Amino acid sequence: MSKFILAVDGPAGSGKSSVSKEVARRLNFGYLDTGAAYRALAWAVLNLPDFNLETLNSANLMKTFDYEISLNPDEFWVKVGGQDVTVAIRSSEVAEFVSQVARIPEVRGFMKELTHKLINESKLNGVVVEGRDITTVVAPEAELRILMTASEEVRLKRRSAELDKATVESVMRQVSERDASDSKVVDFMTPAPGVQLVDSTDLNFNQTVSAVLSLVDQVSSKESND
Numbered sequence: 367m368s369k370f371i372l373a374v375d376g377p378a379g380s381g382k383s384s385v386s387k388e389v390a391r392r393l394n395f396g397y398l399d400t401g402a403a404y405r406a407l408a409w410a411v412l413n414l415p416d417f418n419l420e421t422l423n424s425a426n427l428m429k430t431f432d433y434e435i436s437l438n439p440d441e442f443w444v445k446v447g448g449q450d451v452t453v454a455i456r457s458s459e460v461a462e463f464v465s466q467v468a469r470i471p472e473v474r475g476f477m478k479e480l481t482h483k484l485i486n487e488s489k490l491n492g493v494v495v496e497g498r499d500i501t502t503v504v505a506p507e508a509e510l511r512i513l514m515t516a517s518e519e520v521r522l523k524r525r526s527a528e529l530d531k532a533t534v535e536s537v538m539r540q541v542s543e544r545d546a547s548d549s550k551v552v553d554f555m556t557p558a559p560g561v562q563l564v565d566s567t568d569l570n571f572n573q574t575v576s577a578v579l580s581l582v583d584q585v586s587s588k589e590s591n592d
């Protein structure tokens with residue numbers, strides 16, 4: 367049986383990370399957060415002397431970006447040069463800086479290669495791969511491609527729900543800025559041909575997970591019958 371790739375795209379706050387992780391658990395698949403690599407690289411630029419925006423090209427990254435990530439949704443970790451940066455890459459400093467790294471074309475090309483490498487080297491029956499431009503640029507060959515979205519109001523509420531009031535304004539600004547910045551690179555609100563749309567505006571978490579699992583079942587049934 368070939369490896370089943372489920373690609374999940376969508377804007378910040380759409381629920382793609384939490385839903386993708388739960389879907390991976392339910393299916394006993396791996397979970398690959400591609401955004402973590404961008405955050406890890408942003409962290410490296412901010413904290414390590416060998417990295418700066420001017421030298422972020424494919425050749426240098428292949429040599430210097432020693433990146434590891436867990437594909438286990440229940441034991442998630444990220445490492446750079448053997449250093450655990452799982453918590454560090456979620457800082458507000460990294461969140462506000464990551465778009466500067468992600469908009470560099472050579473970085474995006476390198477990340478595509480890195481994603482394929484991580485998927486191909488895994489010994490899993492399937493991998494849920496989530497992040498920006500996954501369905502159109504990184505894994506257009508995936509068995510199932512989903513664009514997960516929600517209204518901006520709902521997305522901001524979700525991002526702010528578990529935060530203290532002092533950080534809510536910062537998060538709201540980050541989401542709006544990520545939307546504006548990333549929309550210049552990729553259209554993440556309109557599904558491309560062959561990409562399934564899951565709008566979670568009026569769905570709770572479990573309903574959204576069920577909607578994705580239903581699409582997986584449809585694809586699996588079709589493949590079995592072909």
